[in-house]
Amino acid sequence: MIKKILKLNDHISGSVVSAAFLITVTGLVSRVLGLFRDRLLASTFGAGDTLDVYYAAFRVPDLIYNLLIVGALSSAFIPVFAAMLSNDKEEEAWDMANGIMNLALCFIVVLSAAFAIFTPFIMKALTPGFSPDKLAQLVVFTRVMFLSPLLLGISGILGGILTSYKRFLTYSLAPIFYNAGIIFGILVFARMMGPIGLAWGVVFGGFLHLMSQYLFVGQLGFKHKWSLAASFSNQEVRKVFTLMIPRTMGIAVNQINLFVITIFASLLASGSLGVFNLAQNLQSVPLGLVGISFAMAVFPTLSSLFAQKKNEEFINAFSETFRQIIFFVIPISVLMLLLRAQIVRVVFGAGKFDWEDTILTFQCLGIFSLSLFAQSVTPLLARAFYAMHNTKTPFYIALVSEGVNILAVVLLIGKYQILSLAIAFSLAAVVQMFLLLFALRMEFENLDDRRIIISVGKVVTATFFAGLSVQLFKYLMSGLVDLERFIGVFSQLVISSMAGVAVFILVAHLLRMEEYIYLKGSLNRRLFRKKQLILEEDTGEISGI
Numbered sequence: 001m002i003k004k005i006l007k008l009n010d011h012i013s014g015s016v017v018s019a020a021f022l023i024t025v026t027g028l029v030s031r032v033l034g035l036f037r038d039r040l041l042a043s044t045f046g047a048g049d050t051l052d053v054y055y056a057a058f059r060v061p062d063l064i065y066n067l068l069i070v071g072a073l074s075s076a077f078i079p080v081f082a083a084m085l086s087n088d089k090e091e092e093a094w095d096m097a098n099g100i101m102n103l104a105l106c107f108i109v110v111l112s113a114a115f116a117i118f119t120p121f122i123m124k125a126l127t128p129g130f131s132p133d134k135l136a137q138l139v140v141f142t143r144v145m146f147l148s149p150l151l152l153g154i155s156g157i158l159g160g161i162l163t164s165y166k167r168f169l170t171y172s173l174a175p176i177f178y179n180a181g182i183i184f185g186i187l188v189f190a191r192m193m194g195p196i197g198l199a200w201g202v203v204f205g206g207f208l209h210l211m212s213q214y215l216f217v218g219q220l221g222f223k224h225k226w227s228l229a230a231s232f233s234n235q236e237v238r239k240v241f242t243l244m245i246p247r248t249m250g251i252a253v254n255q256i257n258l259f260v261i262t263i264f265a266s267l268l269a270s271g272s273l274g275v276f277n278l279a280q281n282l283q284s285v286p287l288g289l290v291g292i293s294f295a296m297a298v299f300p301t302l303s304s305l306f307a308q309k310k311n312e313e314f315i316n317a318f319s320e321t322f323r324q325i326i327f328f329v330i331p332i333s334v335l336m337l338l339l340r341a342q343i344v345r346v347v348f349g350a351g352k353f354d355w356e357d358t359i360l361t362f363q364c365l366g367i368f369s370l371s372l373f374a375q376s377v378t379p380l381l382a383r384a385f386y387a388m389h390n391t392k393t394p395f396y397i398a399l400v401s402e403g404v405n406i407l408a409v410v411l412l413i414g415k416y417q418i419l420s421l422a423i424a425f426s427l428a429a430v431v432q433m434f435l436l437l438f439a440l441r442m443e444f445e446n447l448d449d450r451r452i453i454i455s456v457g458k459v460v461t462a463t464f465f466a467g468l469s470v471q472l473f474k475y476l477m478s479g480l481v482d483l484e485r486f487i488g489v490f491s492q493l494v495i496s497s498m499a500g501v502a503v504f505i506l507v508a509h510l511l512r513m514e515e516y517i518y519l520k521g522s523l524n525r526r527l528f529r530k531k532q533l534i535l536e537e538d539t540g541e542i543s544g545i
Contacts, residue, residue: 046352051274151206181205279364291376319448371426
């Protein structure tokens with residue numbers, strides 16, 4: 001059984017779309033588990049103090065993980081590691097990976113221990129609106145969660161190795177295990193220990209995330225070696241740290257964004273932070289499935305093409321991925337905007353999650369959906385710069401967008417309360433995307449502009465007609481079903497969505513959209529291979545009998 005599982009690691013994704021497909025499929029499973037996780041949280045605890053504490057407790061542990069691991073991986077480790085593999089320097093690549101892991105572990109342990117000691121002071125500054133009892137609970141939650149950066153940090157580096165080798169299937173299984181661990185914490189630990197069980201569920205999820213990566217990396221030839229002296233003296237390790245500094249600072253800016261949200265949300269009504277996070281988690285489903293999946297899939301390719309100085313192929317890979325993201329995200333954004341109330345009620349509408357919570361959540365979701373296109377394209381734009389070993393430009397742009405976010409919150413919070421946080425977040429995302437696109441355009445004479453503009457125009461046209469059909473079926477269904485019952489809301493959501501998707505596909509077919517034709521051909525090839533595979537398996541089974 002173990003050998004069969006380990007054979008998954010032999011699958012290499014040969015193209016960006018193939019890799020994105022694998023990440024998207026496994027990501028879909030993970031996101032479904034994530035929605036189930038959020039439904040359990042919302043129905044069990046409601047949008048109140050417990051969820052505020054739970055989400056606030058992520059802030060500092062996530063800061064440590066994002067600064068030390070995400071910064072290194074996204075901007076430096078993968079491009080350098082992939083370039084070394086492209087130049088047949090595999091042994092040197094393993095030495096570099098060991099050095100990064102050793103130093104990362106040391107930094108994570110030291111920082112986590114230091115922050116754990118000063119947690120009461122840090123969390124008091126971060127959540128000035130929390131009551132003493134709520135703050136005390138937050139301190140305990142946060143200290144437990146300091147174990148997660150260590151587990152996720154190791155796993156993140158192992159995942160970077162898998163990504164560099166284009167083992168996207170095995171890499172993308174880890175989030176499924178992570179969410180499964182958190183769900184186990186909600187269903188089991190929380191019932192045994194009370195709310196603190198939620199924090200232990202996060203730690204358990206981190207452990208499963210790590211083990212799911214560890215099983216596969218050894219097959220590629222990785223053997224961990226402890227040697228801090230060698231880590232510090234390794235030239236490639238120093239190169240990674242040099243490249244990651246601007247990216248780390250950029251992540252720090254994004255973390256400040258989350259801190260600002262937490263600070264202001266703590267001053268609002270109880271449950272505000274929970275509502276914001278639940279809405280953000282909903283809109284992160286298409287963001288993760290499309291924007292991040294495609295960006296992650298194309299990243300090693302962009303890094304290798306830049307290392308080989310193949311600028312034309314680099315632009316083509318970027319353009320194709322950009323257009324594929326837009327093809328999926330714009331219609332999804334409109335569906336989410338038009339059906340926001342139905343989505344929130346179906347996903348979270350149970351138990352202690354009442355109608356008032358529903359209204360606030362779907363209002364935030366509607367605002368997020370307006371900037372979903374920008375949020376989805378930004379990971380690709382940023383990774384295009386990272387592939388070119390340019391981490392400074394995304395950092396400077398992140399600074400500007402964060403300034404926009406903070407200014408918007410300060411100006412709007414008095415009038416719009418929790419909605420001001422969503423408005424500011426979305427506005428900053430749009431500003432960041434356009435600045436990144438402009439800066440990347442300045443790096444090249446052409447970004448395949450004509451094909452991108454034509455593609456966006458066709459997608460917007462198809463989405464317009466799809467949106468009209470969604471509205472029509474939404475109102476038709478309102479007279480046919482009981483919207484006071486779950487089955488009625490669910491039916492309205494599903495049928496209206498299917499109508500919108502059908503019209504979008506029809507218009508895309510009539511306009512002969514390049515992305516639609518490519519997707520259709522890719523699906524046909526996969527279905528054909530699947531059918532052939534099933535026949536072969538059936539034959540083997542019969543001969544065995």
